Amino acid sequence: MPESNIIFGKRTVFEALENDVQIDKVYIDRDNQFMENIKRKVREKSIQISFVPIEKLNRLTKGNHQGIVATISPIKTLDLNSLEKSIIDNNFNFLILDSVTDTKNFGAIVRTAECLGINGIIISKSGSSPINGETIKSSSGAIFNIPIFKVDHIKDAIFLLKANEIKIVSADEKGENSIYDYKFDRKTSIVMGSEGKGISKSILSLSDNILMIPMKGKVESLNVSVATGIFISELTKEL
Known part of the structure; x- marks a missing residue:
């Protein structure tokens, strides 16, 4: 089975x-x-x-x-054309995941995104977490309630978002500005990268803003699902 x-x-x-x-x-x-x-x-x-x-x-x-x-039956995913239709329907707040492959992290991210009102999650057809039983359980079933857009290339989705005047904000520990000092625009989507590699340079270069979460303790970084929760929370509280 x-x-x-x-x-x-x-x-x-x-x-x-x-x-x-x-x-x-x-x-x-x-x-x-x-x-x-x-x-x-x-x-x-x-x-x-x-x-x-x-x-x-x-x-x-x-x-x-x-x-x-x-x-x-397998979880239904949507394509780039469906993403364009969603944007036309006045959905602007998407979460883009670049090479997040861990199923538990992906499931936890889906749960947070759905709970906080993100309009959809964009992943690549290759190099992304599979959508399996572990993912579904980690999301507590939230994956049934949020659109998942699976595209050939993340860049294609970003180009589409930017063409519709949606700002791209990326999370990176080397970002020059703190997320807490940034005022999110209503038409904004967020990019998060894997814990090991972060967001690829080619994706970062397409960002309108690159933000970091200030670390005050001795640990240098956060789990990607926790960091994603912070970014989504900061975005949605401005909406």
Whole structure:
């Protein structure tokens, strides 16, 4: 069974049910006496349900399942044309991820972006985190509620945003200006890079502003999902 078609955890499966994700089958630990709300929703939607030994769930998910696993159709992603349509619909606040490959970080970023009102997340078809069960669980199901635009090249998306007068603000620890001294424009999108390499020079060169988060402790940098949360929070509080 392909991992990309598996989701697990009570919150994640519940969010999938709430958002009409196409669920093929639900597996529940046969010794679990709880999750009645989930069982009821599964039956209401006429989804096949199977009560199985916990060992089967462990094999499907490496043990991190909270007693429930479901198989779903792959998460739908959107293309560059869809991004253009979204901009036409007056959406300006996108999060661009350059080479963020860790699934847990990606999931946490998706959760934060959805919670704080980002209009969509832009990733590259290559060199990005896969969208699999780990990603979906880390997002607590938020990935079902936010558009994911998967493009051939990040630059193409940035050129499109800039052509529509959307400012590009990038996060870099060597940025000359503090994020706390910057006033975000309503039409702004944010670029975040991987923890190891940061944002590539070619992407940074397209930025309208490059900002850093001042570090006051002994640790020199933040986890990318935490840093992303700070940037999104600063952006959305100005809107």
